[in-house]
Amino acid sequence: MTVVGLICAALLAAAGALAVVRMERGPSMLDRTIALDVLTTVLVGFVAVQTAVSRRTDTVPLLVALALVGFVGSVTIARFASKEPPGQGRVRTREEIARDEAQRLGLDESDAAAPVRERTEEDV
Amino acid sequence: MAGVDWTVVADVVxxxxxxxxxxxxxxxxxxxxxxxxxLSRMHAATKPQVLGLVLVLIGVALRLRTGPVTSILVLVAVFGLLSSPVAAHMVGRAGYRTGKVRHDLLLVDELTVDQDAADARAAQDEARDHHRPTPAEVARDTEGRPPARGGGRPVG
Structure with a gap:
């Protein structure tokens, strides 16, 4: 049974790693939701295999909890899915984040300056 | 056949x-x-959610061989069978509505045809609703009646 447990663990670990790869690549939030579903199922599989190999019964409630959590998570994310412009769902690199952040800060400064100018015009 | 050790058989299964x-x-x-x-990723992801889950739970039940645990495992399996179609429906619906479905990969696409027909009908209804009645018609229609809310939109 130990050998079976090891084979199952290896297969499940590979499945989990592949799901994480899809979660990183995206390209949309829904693809990540699906990867999350697979990951939750893999976790259920791990707990089940561990239960079967060691014949412990105290891990069985974990199966119920994991099944519930996976369902709620994917339905909630799907409910709030929105249209994303192509390329936006990608995980940005460090340089892109720095550039966008600089741009955003620049915009914020001009936004902050705008109402002041309006008020002076009203005063005059 | 009399000397078969059923616990070993159960463990192997x-x-x-x-x-x-x-x-x-x-x-x-x-x-x-x-x-x-x-959509094809959803197809792949469903495999362990239903058949894989049921197989693993059968394996655990055969290995543990106790009544209360088996009932909990049946509960988990039933919950999985109930929840995974709902989750897949929500994800597929959201994916279709937000344009994540690649139409060039579809062999049959009845939803787009139906959606286009429904959109055309809605546009037709909209055009009819926006036909403004003349003041004389309004006076005749609302005579002796309190003004109706909603402007008499056709039902259905």
Whole structure:
């Protein structure tokens, strides 16, 4: 049974790693939701295999909890899915984040300056 | 045949079920990474959610061989069978509405045809609603009646 447990663990670990790869690549939030579903199922599989190999019964409630959590998570994310412009769902690199952040800060400064100018015009 | 040790048989069947479930999970992992669009990834991801889950739970039940645990495992399996279609429906619906479905990969696409027909009908209804009645018609229609809210939109 130990050998079976090891084979199952290896297969499940590979499945989990592949799901994480899809979660990183995206390209949309829904693809990540699906990867999350697979990951939750893999976790259920791990707990089940561990239960079967060691014949412990105290891990069985974990199966119920994991099944519930996976369902709620994917339905909630799907409910709030929105249209994303192509390329936006990608995980940005460090340089892109720095550039966008600089741009955003620049915009914020001009936004902050705008109402002041309006008020002076009203005063005059 | 009299000397068959049934606990060994149960363990072997349990091992086969566990390995089958793990293989399905692995197949789902490969499919989720390699398939080209949302719907085919959903197809791959469903395999361990239903058959894989049931196989793994059968394996656990055969290995543990106690009544209360088996009832909990049946509960988990039933919950999985109930919840995974709902989750898949929500994801597919959201994916279609937000344009994540690649139409060039579809062989049959009845939803787009129906959606276009429904949109055309809605546009027709909209055009009829926006036909403004003349003041004389309004005076005749609302004579002796309190003004109706909603402007007499046709039902259906």
């Amino acid at each position: 349990a091992a086969a079920c566990l390995i089958g479930g793990a293989l399905l999970a692995f197949a789902a992992g490969v499919g989720v990474v390699r398939f080209p669009d949302l």
